[in-house]
Amino acid sequence: MLESGDVIFYSRGVSEFCNAVEQVVTENSCFHVAIVSDTGTVIEATPDGVVELTFENSIEENKPGLVEIMRLKRCENITEKAILESAKWCRSKIGLPYNDLFAADLLNSAKQESYYCSQLITEAFRSFEMQWPTHTLNFADSEGKPIEFWVKYFQKRGYSQVPQGEEGSHPAQLRRSPVFSLKMRILPNLMNLNSLKDLKIFELSSHFVGGKYVDFPSDRDFQVIEPRSGKTLTTWHFATKDQVDITVKTAKSAQKEWAEFTWTKRSEVLKKTADLLQMHCNDIAYWECISNGKTIVEAKSDVLSCVDTFNFYSGIAQNLMGQHAPLDSSRYAYTRRLPIGVVAAIGAWNYPIQTCSWKTAPALACGNSVIYKPSPLSPVTALILAEILKSAGLPDGVFNVIQGDSETSQNLIMHDDVTKVSFTGSIPTGKKIMKSCAERSIKPVTLELGGKSSLIIFDDADMDSAVSCAMMANFYSQGQVCSNASKVLVHRSLLEEFSKKLVSLTKELKVGDPLKEDTKVGAHISADHRDKVEGYINGALAEGATKLCGGDRVTVEGLENGFYLSPCILTDITSKMKVYHEEIFGSVLLLIPFDTEEEAINIANDTNMGLAAGLVTRDLARSYRVSEKLNAGNVYVNTFNDVSPLIPFGGIGESGFGRENGTAALEHYTYLKSVFVNTGSCPNPF
CATH class of the missing domain: 3.90.1720.10 (endopeptidase domain like (from Nostoc punctiforme))
Incomplete structure (x- = not known):
């Protein structure tokens, strides 16, 4: 710096x-x-x-x-x-x-x-x-x-x-x-965790580097928009190449000190972070709601999931231990799992603080430093997490936040001192990042990309449970969820009853101010994204689909310029339609009937994205059999979009590779060193 x-x-x-x-x-x-x-x-x-x-x-x-x-x-x-x-x-x-x-x-x-x-x-x-x-x-x-x-x-x-x-x-x-x-x-020292909700957070500098709020001068700026109202909250600046360099050097220097911390000391910092997240949950959720547009109820749930994440990774020291292997009477070998260095983490806008926590907690637990670049569409709560980590005792420079666009990301990824990249976002961007990670200096990358998932409702399913699962698979966060099952496959014998019940409950969902506790559907992240979702709906209707409900713009009193759209259900879907193949990333549920188990599995697997899939059945044998045949990294049985820090999350195929959560994530933030030791004399084989 x-x-x-x-x-x-x-x-x-x-x-x-x-x-x-x-x-x-x-x-x-x-x-x-x-x-x-x-x-x-x-x-x-x-x-x-x-x-x-x-x-x-x-x-x-x-x-x-x-x-x-x-x-x-x-x-x-x-x-x-x-x-x-x-x-x-x-x-x-x-x-x-x-x-x-x-x-x-x-x-x-x-x-x-x-x-x-x-x-x-x-x-x-x-x-x-x-x-x-x-x-x-x-x-x-x-x-x-x-x-x-x-x-x-x-x-x-x-x-x-x-x-x-x-x-x-x-x-x-x-x-x-x-x-x-x-x-x-x-x-210096502008954020007060005890009065977060009243904080004039947009008076802070938009970057957090070396334990301080930093204002980098730049001629490239962006507006921070509040989705619920459409108002411009502030104008922040993207980091330039030189500023990325300053940040990486700061992180590299700080990582050496952090790596020297004992597992116990690292654990104490992560545990304290979890405690502070829980203590300030409501205020953090408020800013998550302001920045992202999701409902306050969901935002609180997201923050509490971050509490679980930091608690989990505060207790994984035993999983970082190496192995010892006696080879013969005078030779043995051992392995060490060591931090990988400086991690560039590039986050998504749909789950701002959760995505940040999923990448940051395991990376820090392993002894790395992190540079987190949030999406310009929801850039706020990563800064709050930075302050919480600092308050928990994390040394300055170990966790940094820089605002940026694709150019900033490219400068970060291509920096010689960045030794690991973790990205959550779209498939096209993921492919560019993967190419960049191999182009200049080979570095490992974790990619959590898009999905086109299916939920199969079998003929023995409990009707209420099936409807609940379908709504969970489509309507969280206004449908802006990568693992969503937009294709809901319903056994033909249940289709009429299922459709009637689903439409009735969907129409009851209150679209409104996301800060109100009784709101069920908040605002889309931006006007452009709302328009994109509308485009998918209108395109499907033009191709012959039938709309059962929703898909309409909603005007919320006092928030007339917010980005609201009612949840939509479409039927008469064919495999030739655009909505059948592409990720919509909005609350657009596609009802598709099927007759046989084999047919349902084929429809579910008819995608090159393998992030998630699900099924609803009372037949235990079927649940096991079908789960094995679904080409997805995550399978949900009688539930959907369930998550736990204990269990790895990630996809296959175009949905990316590598895993977030669980002990599996530790492998992506460490490298193994194998050491061979000979305690006797070394014979000359020549």
Whole structure:
């Protein structure tokens, strides 16, 4: 994050001295400046003298509301070597006193060589012959009257007059110098977990890097839209290639410390994270609802599932143990399961905090660092999880969040120091990511992609249970679920009764404000996606399908511009229709009759996506037999879309490979090292 020669500006101070420094320059909140040394520490001139601190300690001591890290623009006479020499020069001044008179001759009231904060910077770069913005010392207010603080300040040092108008420098004037370019802004300690719901979260910077909220300057931005109202909540920025590089280097450095943590210490952090998620469940669910549009009831359930995830991975230390194998009387071998390094995790918008937790918890348990890039459509709750992890004791830089688009993702994936990629999203994007992971430097990838699943209702099914399963398979999160079974295959003998009951219950579902507890159907993620789902419905009708209910836009009072669509049921579906083959990713249930078990299995397997499948039956033998024949990574019997952190989740075929959840996920975030040991002498075979 910091490089030698970077200059750090501190604004919005809280002490009386900071306020007094800010007042002497108009339209300013900058009160202090420091420089990064050749060893990465921070050198600053303070009232206690020239000191050397870590960056974290410097922030803690100065208590700024805003930190800006500036980079000196390189040119013919400002080279990397020259900047490094300036940084070394600053280190040589450690221990010198403070220039309490702000004198241009570098002498304090005791006639000793000394520096004040901005003077240390200008002197460090004096050899560059740069033209700094001119500044004359000012100790008067906007009306020209001497500020009382400064009058008393100089009186204590034996001076009856303040040195008004003399040559000098000020952090605010240096900040305006054209020789600097903004590298990043940091807003320390803005989130309060005890008042999350009232938090003005969009005033935070959109990135979380090195344990701090960071504002990366970028000319590529995006609007954060609230699905329930259609309102623009804020404008955030995508991370650039250079900013991705900063983040990866931060994560790589932090991972070394985290990997040295014992399993017990890692477990404590993950367990504390689970406790904090549970403690703040309602407030986190509120932001999940605001950001994503799903109902508050579902959002709470999602957060509680994250509690289970972190609890589970806090107790998997024994699964990270290696094996020991005696080979003969003087030889043995053992294996070690080691962290893979820096994980780039790219999340989906339909389950924002759950997707983030599924990737982050096992990766951290294994000793890795994580850079999480949420979808621009739901970018908020990953930042809250970052704050919770920090509060739970996770070292700074081990978990980072950057906002980005496909370009940002590509820069992240292609970075040489990223050693593992985990992606949840569409099949076309997954294929591009897989190609990128092999193109430059081979790195392992987990892909959790789309699905086109089926639910089979056999003739012996309990009718109420069958209808419940069909609704669970289609109507969670407005149908925006990768494992959804949009194809509901019903034995012809049950079709009439099943359809009647299903349509009746579907029509009763309340479409409305997702923040209200009695709402059953919330808002689609965006206007574009709602339009896409409508397009599938209209296309099917044009191809000969019949609509039994739903598929209509719904206007919610007070939220008239929200993205609402009623759940839809279609029948008269044929295998030639687009909706039969493609993932709709919306609440569009397709009723398809069948006559034989073999026919139902063939229809269910008539897809190149193998994420999920399900069946409803009272016949135990049939449940086992059919489950074995369904080409899917997840099979549900008398239920659907069930999930547990104990059980692996993932697909086959075009639905991707690798697994989330369970101990199986640990294999994707570690590598095995085999060690052969000979305790005797080594014979020469030649």
